[in-house]
Amino acid sequence: DAKTTQPNSMESNEEEPVHLPCNHSTISGTDYIHWYRQLPSQGPEYVIHGLTSNVNNRMASLAIAEDRKSSTLILHRATLRDAAVYYCILRARGGGSNYKLTFGKGTLLTVNP
Amino acid sequence: DTAVSQTPKYLVTQMGNDKSIKCEQNLGHDTMYWYKQDSKKFLKIMFSYNNKELIINETVPNRFSPKSPDKAHLNLHINSLELGDSAVYFCASSLEGARGTYTFGSGTRLTVV
Numbered sequence: 158d159a160k161t162t163q164p165n166s167m168e169s170n171e172e173e174p175v176h177l178p179c180n181h182s183t184i185s186g187t188d189y190i191h192w193y194r195q196l197p198s199q200g201p202e203y204v205i206h207g208l209t210s211n212v213n214n215r216m217a218s219l220a221i222a223e224d225r226k227s228s229t230l231i232l233h234r235a236t237l238r239d240a241a242v243y244y245c246i247l248r249a250r251g252g253g254s255n256y257k258l259t260f261g262k263g264t265l266l267t268v269n270p
Numbered sequence: 271d272t273a274v275s276q277t278p279k280y281l282v283t284q285m286g287n288d289k290s291i292k293c294e295q296n297l298g299h300d301t302m303y304w305y306k307q308d309s310k311k312f313l314k315i316m317f318s319y320n321n322k323e324l325i326i327n328e329t330v331p332n333r334f335s336p337k338s339p340d341k342a343h344l345n346l347h348i349n350s351l352e353l354g355d356s357a358v359y360f361c362a363s364s365l366e367g368a369r370g371t372y373t374f375g376s377g378t379r380l381t382v383v
Contacts, residue, residue, distance in 0.1 A: 195313075200362070200376050201372070203371040
């Protein structure tokens with residue numbers, strides 16, 4: 158999978174928006190951008206994914222740069238339950254093993270009350 | 271109804287023993303995975319099965335043997351356990367394809383003493 162770069166950690170205050178950046182300058186035209194998060198002592202959880210257009214769902218929004226070399230996960234109002242490690246992952250459209258999710262170090266989000 | 275369920279949740283065993291972890295998904299997904307998360311919290315893929323066929327084997331010692339009796343089950347058997355096998359093991363499932371999102375189980379914490 159193509160490489161992504163995320164800050165090691167970020168801090169936010171409760172009920173404020175959070176913008177989690179991800180750089181993926183080597184993204185190919187068919188790579189999907191996926192975001193997952195892992196809450197303490199739990200398995201990773203799907204958050205959102207997109208290809209070219211911005212995406213919204215009940216959990217978050219995904220803003221994708223026009224050149225697709227970066228993206229931002231937006232949590233509109235952070236809660237204490239959003240404290241987790243957030244992973245930005247590119248998934249190739251190839252066959253077989255190219256579909257695998259390869260996790261990096263992610264961004265540890267701390268939410269202050 | 272748990273989408274991806276793993277058993278047991280905790281496993282403490284002595285070096286040299288053989289143990290199994292079971293995983294079942296009720297999502298109708300055609301691809302299942304085993305991931306290992308070590309003490310440094312890195313998540314690494316170990317195996318992937320698509321429709322009962324092994325498609326990913328990520329340089330895992332052959333003491334680890336996955337078995338997929340059907341599309342809904344992927345078990346992990348570990349022979350001759352070593353101290354370094356201590357980790358949290360996550361099962362996951364997805365539909366094949368770059369858009370397919372993963373659903374993870376809650377993990378099995380294996381401690382080898």
